[in-house]
Amino acid sequence: MMIEQDEEVIYSETVEEVYPQQPQQQYATQQQYATQQQYATSQPTVITTGGGGGGPDVIVAYLLWFFLGFFGVHHLYIGRGVGIWLVSLITFQGLGLWWIADLFLIPGSCSNARGNQTIIIQQ
Numbered sequence: 001m002m003i004e005q006d007e008e009v010i011y012s013e014t015v016e017e018v019y020p021q022q023p024q025q026q027y028a029t030q031q032q033y034a035t036q037q038q039y040a041t042s043q044p045t046v047i048t049t050g051g052g053g054g055g056p057d058v059i060v061a062y063l064l065w066f067f068l069g070f071f072g073v074h075h076l077y078i079g080r081g082v083g084i085w086l087v088s089l090i091t092f093q094g095l096g097l098w099w100i101a102d103l104f105l106i107p108g109s110c111s112n113a114r115g116n117q118t119i120i121i122q123q
Contacts, residue, residue: 044121045121055079055110055114055115056077056079056109056110056113056114057110058106058107058110060077061074061106061109061110062106064077065099065102065103065106069093069102070092070093070099071089072084072085072089074106075088078109078110078113079113080109
């Protein structure tokens with residue numbers, strides 16, 4: 001906006017026109033927004049690390065458990081060792097109790113055999 005007074009030219013501009021929002025102000029605003037978001041969603045962060053994708057598959061382990069579980073073949077596939085396999089074979093899978101317990105233990109055993117590790121970070 002230009003105002004002429006007595007042949008003098010005076011330029012009048014608002015502060016926003018001369019000094020738009022500075023990067024420091026933008027950074028402070030972004031930082032405040034991030035802090036608000038952090039408090040709004042304060043859920044734990046879960047990180048699962050893997051051992052490269054190799055190792056026993058849970059579905060194959062369940063199939064072996066269901067069809068050949070009475071002989072303990074799934075123990076050998078998961079990598080629990082020959083000792084566990086022999087004990088399960090001799091005791092007929094603990095008279096069926098270990099066979100039922102393996103229904104819940106197979107996913108964790110496969111994860112351990114693959115070298116996966118779950119890390120929970122509480123913020």
